[in-house]
Amino acid sequence: KNHPLTGYRKSCWYEEEIEENLRWSFALNSILHTAATQYQDIALLDTKPFGKALVIDGKLQSAEVDEFIYHECLVHPALLHHSNAKSIFIMGGGEGSTAREILRHKNVEKLVMCDIDEEVVEFCKSYLTVNREAFCDPIMELIINDARAELENRKECFDVIIGDLADPIEGGPCYKLYTKSFYEFTIKPRLNPGGIFVTQAGPAGIFSHTEVFSCIYNTLRQVFKYVVPYSAHIPSYADTWGWVMASDSPLALSPEEIDLRMKQRIKGENRYLDGKTFSSASTLSKAVRNSLDNETEVYTEATASKFGWGMM
Amino acid sequence: KNHPLTGYRKSCWYEEEIEENLRWSFALNSILHTAATQYQDIALLDTKPFGKALVIDGKLQSAEVDEFIYHECLVHPALLHHSNAKSIFIMGGGEGSTAREILRHKNVEKLVMCDIDEEVVEFCKSYLTVNREAFCDPIMELIINDARAELENRKECFDVIIGDLADPIEGGPCYKLYTKSFYEFTIKPRLNPGGIFVTQAGPAGIFSHTEVFSCIYNTLRQVFKYVVPYSAHIPSYADTWGWVMASDSPLALSPEEIDLRMKQRIKGENRYLDGKTFSSASTLSKAVRNSLDNETEVYTEATASKFGWGMM
Amino acid sequence: KNHPLTGYRKSCWYEEEIEENLRWSFALNSILHTAATQYQDIALLDTKPFGKALVIDGKLQSAEVDEFIYHECLVHPALLHHSNAKSIFIMGGGEGSTAREILRHKNVEKLVMCDIDEEVVEFCKSYLTVNREAFCDPIMELIINDARAELENRKECFDVIIGDLADPIEGGPCYKLYTKSFYEFTIKPRLNPGGIFVTQAGPAGIFSHTEVFSCIYNTLRQVFKYVVPYSAHIPSYADTWGWVMASDSPLALSPEEIDLRMKQRIKGENRYLDGKTFSSASTLSKAVRNSLDNETEVYTEATASKFGWGMM
Amino acid sequence: KNHPLTGYRKSCWYEEEIEENLRWSFALNSILHTAATQYQDIALLDTKPFGKALVIDGKLQSAEVDEFIYHECLVHPALLHHSNAKSIFIMGGGEGSTAREILRHKNVEKLVMCDIDEEVVEFCKSYLTVNREAFCDPIMELIINDARAELENRKECFDVIIGDLADPIEGGPCYKLYTKSFYEFTIKPRLNPGGIFVTQAGPAGIFSHTEVFSCIYNTLRQVFKYVVPYSAHIPSYADTWGWVMASDSPLALSPEEIDLRMKQRIKGENRYLDGKTFSSASTLSKAVRNSLDNETEVYTEATASKFGWGMM
Known part of the structure; x- marks a missing residue:
C-alpha cells in the first residue's frame, strides 16, 4: 500500500x-x-x-573482517618474545579466536582455555566456522570454570598466560582478574621462569585510554619488572585498542628479530602484525605515553571490595 | 573484550x-x-x-498485529453495502490478507486476485501462515498479470472490484490504475449493475491526506454517483489511513443495518469494524472533510503521461 | 577533509x-x-x-503544527456542552495553549490556571509566541501550586475543571490527580451545578488505550453520571489520543447544536473540531469501545499508595 | 501530556x-x-x-576535542623536516586551524592561505574562537581563490606548501588538486629548493586506506624523490587518518632531532605530536605498508576528465 x-x-x-x-x-x-x-x-x-x-x-x-587485528595483537607478541613458549593458559577466550592464533605456533605443546560460560563456548563452537578447527585441536584443553579458581587449583606452570576477558569495570565480573594481588599471588606463581603474561587492556585511544588501559598498565608495573603497553586501531570497535605484556625477563626484540621468529615459528602468514607493526604499536603517542607514565591508580582488592566484589 | x-x-x-x-x-x-x-x-x-x-x-x-484494521476496512464496507456480493476482483493484494477477509463472506462464489509480481505472491504464500488457508481456497483464482490488462481482456463483470495497490505516486507503477479514464473505461464496464468499487487511498491524516487521498476521492467522484471516503488510524503505519468506496447505486446503511448484515454474512467476528466504527470512520474530521470537498485535482492519463507513464 | x-x-x-x-x-x-x-x-x-x-x-x-488538535479537543467539547461556562479551572496547562483556547470563549469571565512548575510556565511564556496573548489576558489568573492543594484550599466553584496533566503512571507525580477519591472529594465539590470535568486521558489507540485511557474512563464513571470518552489521531504523537468528559448533567448535543454554539460563543474558527468531528471522535471503534465497557480497574489511593504516592 | x-x-x-x-x-x-x-x-x-x-x-x-591531532599532524612534520621554513602556502584550510598551527613556528615569516569559499572562511572566523587570533595575525595573507589558479598566477615560491582540501573523489571539486600533473607542473615549480609539500590524504585505516590514501601516496612518489606517508587515529572521525609529505630533499630526522627542533622553533607545547609519536605514525602497519608499496593507480588529468573534471 x-x-x-x-x-x-x-x-x-x-x-x-x-x-x-x-x-x-x-x-x-x-x-x-x-x-x-x-x-x-x-x-x-x-x-x-x-x-x-x-x-x-x-x-x-x-x-569477522577485523578480529584478526585484536587476536594477532593479543597472542603473537607474547609468544614471540618468549624464547620457546610451549605451554599456554587462556583466561576467557570462549570465542576460540585466541586459541586459533596460539595453535599457529609450532612450538606450542599444551594449551588450556578456561572460560566460565559454557553456553557462549558452545555457541561459538557451533557458529564461528573460522575457529572450528581450533576447537577440535587435540592440543587444546577446554575447561569451564572461573579462571582464578582454576589457576589457584592447578599445580603446573605455563610459559605464557593470556587474559582475554571483559574490561575491569566497576561492578563487572572480571574486575578481580585485573588486581595487583591477583597478578602477584595467582598469575605470577603459575608462570614458568621467563614466563610472560599478556592481557587485553581495553580502549587505548587518545581520550579513552584513561578508562582502564593506563590503570591496567600501572597495576602490572607494580608486579612485573618489564611491562610493554601497545595499541592498534580496530575499525569495528570505533577505537584504538590496547594490550599490556609483562614479565620479569626483558621484553626487547628488534623488528627484525620479531620477523625472523615469526617466520620460524608461526604457520601461515599474519595479516596485521609484523616486526615494524609491533614497533609502531608499542610506541605510544605523546599524550597516551605521558598519561601512562603518570598514572597512579592501582587495581586492588580494596578497590574491588569498594565495588562490592571483594568477597567473590 | x-x-x-x-x-x-x-x-x-x-x-x-x-x-x-x-x-x-x-x-x-x-x-x-x-x-x-x-x-x-x-x-x-x-x-x-x-x-x-x-x-x-x-x-x-x-x-501482524494490526493488518486486520487495513484489511477489514478495505474489504467489508464494500461487500456489506452491496446487496449480495457474489463475485469479487482484487487488483494487487498479493499478500493474501485481502482474499482472506473476502473469503469470510458466505455469499462470495467467485474471487479473482490479480497481482503482477509472482515472486511476492509466492513469498507470502510460503511465509504468511495466517493467509495460507486463503491461498488454498478453491474459490480463489490467482492470476499473475497487470491488473489493467487483465480487466480489459476479461469478458465477465464483478459485483465488487477492490484496489489493493501501491499509491498513485509520480513515476510509480500503479499511477495508471488510479486515473479517471481507468475508472471510467476499465473499472466501470467490469462492474455488474449495483456493483461497488473500493480502493485503498493512501495516508489520510490531518496533513497527509493531501498527498493522494483527496485526489483519489475527487477522481472517483468524477466517475461515480456515490463516493464514500473513510479512514482509520493504523499504529504500525504511524498514520491514519484512507479508503474510498464508489458506486452508481446509493451507499447508505445505518450502523444497525451494517451490524445485521455482518452477522448474517460474515463467518467469525471482526476485530476492528462494526456499524458504529464505520459510521465514525466515514465521518471525517472538519479539516479533512473540507479539504476533500475543495479538491480540484483529478488523476488523468494526461497527468500520468506528464510523469512518463502515459504510454504504458 | x-x-x-x-x-x-x-x-x-x-x-x-x-x-x-x-x-x-x-x-x-x-x-x-x-x-x-x-x-x-x-x-x-x-x-x-x-x-x-x-x-x-x-x-x-x-x-506547533498539530497542538491545535489536542487543545481544541481538550477545551471546546466541555465548554460547549455546558449551558453557559463562565468560570474555568485548569490543572496544569503551563504551556498556555489550553488557556488560549478557553479565552476564545466569549462567555468565560474567570480563568484560573494552576501549574506546579513556575519555570516551565516562564519558559513557555517567553518562547511560545502563539500563547503570549493568553498569558497576558487580564481574565487569566496564574497560580503556581499543586493543583490538589489549590482546589482543596479554594472556596469558590467552577463551571468547568480541566485536567491538562501528565499521565497517571506508576511513580509519576500526577497519579493522585486521577484517583476516584480525588474526583469524588476534590473535583466534584468544586464544580457548580451543571458543571463539567474534562481531562486528557493518554493514548487511545487500538492497542495503547489500555495503558491509562480505559482506566481513567472507568474511574470517572464510578463518580459521575455521564461520562463521554473521545479520541483523535495526533500525527506528532504517532498515536491516537484520548480525553474523557464527565458530569452529573447529561452530555448530549447533536452535531448541529455543537456547530451552532461554536458560532455563537467562540471567537475565530476552529481548525480541527466541529460538530461532525466530535460525533466521529466520540464514536470509538469496536475494539476500544468494548475494552472500555469491560474495564474493571479503578485508580484509587490504595493503588496510589502501592506505588508509594499515597502520602503526597 | x-x-x-x-x-x-x-x-x-x-x-x-x-x-x-x-x-x-x-x-x-x-x-x-x-x-x-x-x-x-x-x-x-x-x-x-x-x-x-x-x-x-x-x-x-x-x-573541538581532537582537531589538534589532525592539524598538528598536517603542519608540524613538514615544517620541522625543513631546515628553516619561512614561507608557507595553504591550499584550502578555511577553518583556520592549519594557519594557527603554522603561526606557532617562530621562523615563519610569510603565510598565504588560499580558500575558494569566502563564506566558510567568514563563518569560521566568526564562530571558531580558538582560531580568532590566527585569522588576525599580520603574517597571514588570506586569499579567496581557487588554489590552482592562485599558485599558477603567483611568481614567488614557498618553503612548504600544505594541502588541506577535501578528498580527491570522483566528481569532487578537489580532484584536480591531487593529480600527477598538478604536483609536477603547479606545486613543484612553486617550491623553493629544499621545499616540502604535505597533504592530508584521507582515511588510512586498515581497510579504508585504499580509498584515496594509497593512491595519493603513489601519485606523489611519481613526482618527488622522498615521500613519507603517516597516519593517526582521530576519534571523532571514527577512523585512522593519513597524510603524505613529499620532497626532493631527504626527509629523515630521528625522534630526538624532531624533539629538539620542536623545542627550538615551536611556541607552546604540542598536545599530540612529538618525535616518538611521529616515528610511530610514519611506521605503517604491515597491511597498509604492503598495500601502499603495491599501489599502481596514479591520479591523472586523464582520470579526472573521465570524471568530467578535466576541463575545469
Whole structure:
C-alpha cells in the first residue's frame, strides 16, 4: 500500500552505544543466531560493513573482517618474545579466536582455555566456522570454570598466560582478574621462569585510554619488572585498542628479530602484525605515553571490595 | 573484550523514513526472510512492537498485529453495502490478507486476485501462515498479470472490484490504475449493475491526506454517483489511513443495518469494524472533510503521461 | 577533509522512544532553548516535520503544527456542552495553549490556571509566541501550586475543571490527580451545578488505550453520571489520543447544536473540531469501545499508595 | 501530556553516514550556527562527546576535542623536516586551524592561505574562537581563490606548501588538486629548493586506506624523490587518518632531532605530536605498508576528465 521507492535506504541496523553520547550503527543483512546464557545474552549478526559480528550483552565482541587485528595483537607478541613458549593458559577466550592464533605456533605443546560460560563456548563452537578447527585441536584443553579458581587449583606452570576477558569495570565480573594481588599471588606463581603474561587492556585511544588501559598498565608495573603497553586501531570497535605484556625477563626484540621468529615459528602468514607493526604499536603517542607514565591508580582488592566484589 | 552491561538497550532495529524528515523505528527480534524479485525487494521481519512485518522496497506493507484494521476496512464496507456480493476482483493484494477477509463472506462464489509480481505472491504464500488457508481456497483464482490488462481482456463483470495497490505516486507503477479514464473505461464496464468499487487511498491524516487521498476521492467522484471516503488510524503505519468506496447505486446503511448484515454474512467476528466504527470512520474530521470537498485535482492519463507513464 | 557530497542526508535528529521498542525521529533545524527546572528538563526544538516542539523530560509535549488538535479537543467539547461556562479551572496547562483556547470563549469571565512548575510556565511564556496573548489576558489568573492543594484550599466553584496533566503512571507525580477519591472529594465539590470535568486521558489507540485511557474512563464513571470518552489521531504523537468528559448533567448535543454554539460563543474558527468531528471522535471503534465497557480497574489511593504516592 | 520519565535518554543527535552501511552518531547539546554558501552547507554543532563540531555538507570536518591531532599532524612534520621554513602556502584550510598551527613556528615569516569559499572562511572566523587570533595575525595573507589558479598566477615560491582540501573523489571539486600533473607542473615549480609539500590524504585505516590514501601516496612518489606517508587515529572521525609529505630533499630526522627542533622553533607545547609519536605514525602497519608499496593507480588529468573534471 505504501509508496514503492527506488533507491530506498538500508532499513535494518545494529546499533551500539560506544558511550552514553556516542553511537555506532551497522546495516544488517540478517540476525543469524541469538541465545541467552546463564551469564549473558549473545547474538551472531551478519552486518554489511564488518561481516559476521559476535555481540554479547549489547556490546560488539568481535567482527569477522577485523578480529584478526585484536587476536594477532593479543597472542603473537607474547609468544614471540618468549624464547620457546610451549605451554599456554587462556583466561576467557570462549570465542576460540585466541586459541586459533596460539595453535599457529609450532612450538606450542599444551594449551588450556578456561572460560566460565559454557553456553557462549558452545555457541561459538557451533557458529564461528573460522575457529572450528581450533576447537577440535587435540592440543587444546577446554575447561569451564572461573579462571582464578582454576589457576589457584592447578599445580603446573605455563610459559605464557593470556587474559582475554571483559574490561575491569566497576561492578563487572572480571574486575578481580585485573588486581595487583591477583597478578602477584595467582598469575605470577603459575608462570614458568621467563614466563610472560599478556592481557587485553581495553580502549587505548587518545581520550579513552584513561578508562582502564593506563590503570591496567600501572597495576602490572607494580608486579612485573618489564611491562610493554601497545595499541592498534580496530575499525569495528570505533577505537584504538590496547594490550599490556609483562614479565620479569626483558621484553626487547628488534623488528627484525620479531620477523625472523615469526617466520620460524608461526604457520601461515599474519595479516596485521609484523616486526615494524609491533614497533609502531608499542610506541605510544605523546599524550597516551605521558598519561601512562603518570598514572597512579592501582587495581586492588580494596578497590574491588569498594565495588562490592571483594568477597567473590 | 568489551564491557558487559546489564540492562543494555535493544540493538537491532528496522528503520523507515515515513517522509524525508520523519523516521519510524522498530526493535527487531530477527530478519526472517529476504528476497529480490523482478519488481521489488521484499523482507519478512520479526519486530518487537508489531510482530511479523512485511516490507517491500524499504516500506512497511503490513504488520501482524494490526493488518486486520487495513484489511477489514478495505474489504467489508464494500461487500456489506452491496446487496449480495457474489463475485469479487482484487487488483494487487498479493499478500493474501485481502482474499482472506473476502473469503469470510458466505455469499462470495467467485474471487479473482490479480497481482503482477509472482515472486511476492509466492513469498507470502510460503511465509504468511495466517493467509495460507486463503491461498488454498478453491474459490480463489490467482492470476499473475497487470491488473489493467487483465480487466480489459476479461469478458465477465464483478459485483465488487477492490484496489489493493501501491499509491498513485509520480513515476510509480500503479499511477495508471488510479486515473479517471481507468475508472471510467476499465473499472466501470467490469462492474455488474449495483456493483461497488473500493480502493485503498493512501495516508489520510490531518496533513497527509493531501498527498493522494483527496485526489483519489475527487477522481472517483468524477466517475461515480456515490463516493464514500473513510479512514482509520493504523499504529504500525504511524498514520491514519484512507479508503474510498464508489458506486452508481446509493451507499447508505445505518450502523444497525451494517451490524445485521455482518452477522448474517460474515463467518467469525471482526476485530476492528462494526456499524458504529464505520459510521465514525466515514465521518471525517472538519479539516479533512473540507479539504476533500475543495479538491480540484483529478488523476488523468494526461497527468500520468506528464510523469512518463502515459504510454504504458 | 572529508568527502563533500551532494544530496547528503539530514544529519540532526530529535529521537523519542514512544515505547521501549518503538522510536520516532524528527529531523531538526535547531535546538532553540533548553532549561532544567526543579521538576523537569525542558527543551524547545525547531523540527522539520512538525515545527517548534516542546519537549519535557525527553517526551514531546506539543508540536506547533498539530497542538491545535489536542487543545481544541481538550477545551471546546466541555465548554460547549455546558449551558453557559463562565468560570474555568485548569490543572496544569503551563504551556498556555489550553488557556488560549478557553479565552476564545466569549462567555468565560474567570480563568484560573494552576501549574506546579513556575519555570516551565516562564519558559513557555517567553518562547511560545502563539500563547503570549493568553498569558497576558487580564481574565487569566496564574497560580503556581499543586493543583490538589489549590482546589482543596479554594472556596469558590467552577463551571468547568480541566485536567491538562501528565499521565497517571506508576511513580509519576500526577497519579493522585486521577484517583476516584480525588474526583469524588476534590473535583466534584468544586464544580457548580451543571458543571463539567474534562481531562486528557493518554493514548487511545487500538492497542495503547489500555495503558491509562480505559482506566481513567472507568474511574470517572464510578463518580459521575455521564461520562463521554473521545479520541483523535495526533500525527506528532504517532498515536491516537484520548480525553474523557464527565458530569452529573447529561452530555448530549447533536452535531448541529455543537456547530451552532461554536458560532455563537467562540471567537475565530476552529481548525480541527466541529460538530461532525466530535460525533466521529466520540464514536470509538469496536475494539476500544468494548475494552472500555469491560474495564474493571479503578485508580484509587490504595493503588496510589502501592506505588508509594499515597502520602503526597 | 506524555509520561514524565526519570533517566530518559538523550534525544537530540547528529548522525553521519561514514559509509553507506555505517553510521556514527553524537548526542547534541545544541545547533550553534548554520549557513548555506555558494559551494556548500555548513553547520557548527555543540556535541556531547566531541565538543563543538564543524560540519560541511553533512560530513564532520573538525571537532573541538581532537582537531589538534589532525592539524598538528598536517603542519608540524613538514615544517620541522625543513631546515628553516619561512614561507608557507595553504591550499584550502578555511577553518583556520592549519594557519594557527603554522603561526606557532617562530621562523615563519610569510603565510598565504588560499580558500575558494569566502563564506566558510567568514563563518569560521566568526564562530571558531580558538582560531580568532590566527585569522588576525599580520603574517597571514588570506586569499579567496581557487588554489590552482592562485599558485599558477603567483611568481614567488614557498618553503612548504600544505594541502588541506577535501578528498580527491570522483566528481569532487578537489580532484584536480591531487593529480600527477598538478604536483609536477603547479606545486613543484612553486617550491623553493629544499621545499616540502604535505597533504592530508584521507582515511588510512586498515581497510579504508585504499580509498584515496594509497593512491595519493603513489601519485606523489611519481613526482618527488622522498615521500613519507603517516597516519593517526582521530576519534571523532571514527577512523585512522593519513597524510603524505613529499620532497626532493631527504626527509629523515630521528625522534630526538624532531624533539629538539620542536623545542627550538615551536611556541607552546604540542598536545599530540612529538618525535616518538611521529616515528610511530610514519611506521605503517604491515597491511597498509604492503598495500601502499603495491599501489599502481596514479591520479591523472586523464582520470579526472573521465570524471568530467578535466576541463575545469
